[in-house]
Amino acid sequence: VSTLFFTPAQTRQIGHEGEKAYPNECCGAIIGTEQGDKRLVDHLRPLSNSFDPGEQFHRFRLDPLELAKVDKEAGAAGMLVLGFYHSHPDHPARPSEYDRAHAWPFYSYVIVSIKKGAAAEMTSWQLDGGTEQFQPETIANT
Numbered sequence: 250v251s252t253l254f255f256t257p258a259q260t261r262q263i264g265h266e267g268e269k270a271y272p273n274e275c276c277g278a279i280i281g282t283e284q285g286d287k288r289l290v291d292h293l294r295p296l297s298n299s300f301d302p303g304e305q306f307h308r309f310r311l312d313p314l315e316l317a318k319v320d321k322e323a324g325a326a327g328m329l330v331l332g333f334y335h336s337h338p339d340h341p342a343r344p345s346e347y348d349r350a351h352a353w354p355f356y357s358y359v360i361v362s363i364k365k366g367a368a369a370e371m372t373s374w375q376l377d378g379g380t381e382q383f384q385p386e387t388i389a390n391t
């Protein structure tokens with residue numbers, strides 16, 4: 250499992266997006282580079298939640314076309330899509346069974362808990378391809 254490095258501004262941005270989307274879930278891509286087991290975040294790319302509007306309070310789905318575009322943009326800039334972030338309105342920053350079932354190995358899955366409209370705990374997770382369970386990933390500040 251790697252370590253994910255955010256700047257304080259990037260951490261705040263995820264919190265703000267979660268607060269704006271509340272009581273729905275926000276989501277976005279994390280773009281940057283990998284140096285050994287360090288994942289250095291360059292920027293965040295907000296994505297639209299393509300889940301049915303009535304379900305967005307507890308589900309997010311990435312639009313495949315939007316995702317393909319983001320992947321291409323990152324590659325053209327010599328970077329990678331390192332992972333994705335989303336918010337948990339009034340729920341802990343722990344992956345749900347839905348999150349686990351829809352996760353892919355390699356990516357960092359960052360979850361921010363939004364409690365009564367205010368950003369709280371933030372965690373990151375990586376899916377172990379063997380056990381198909383999430384492992385906690387350390388978030389560090391640059």
Ligand SMILES: [Zn+2]
Binds near residue numbers: 335336337
């Ligand atoms: Zn979730």
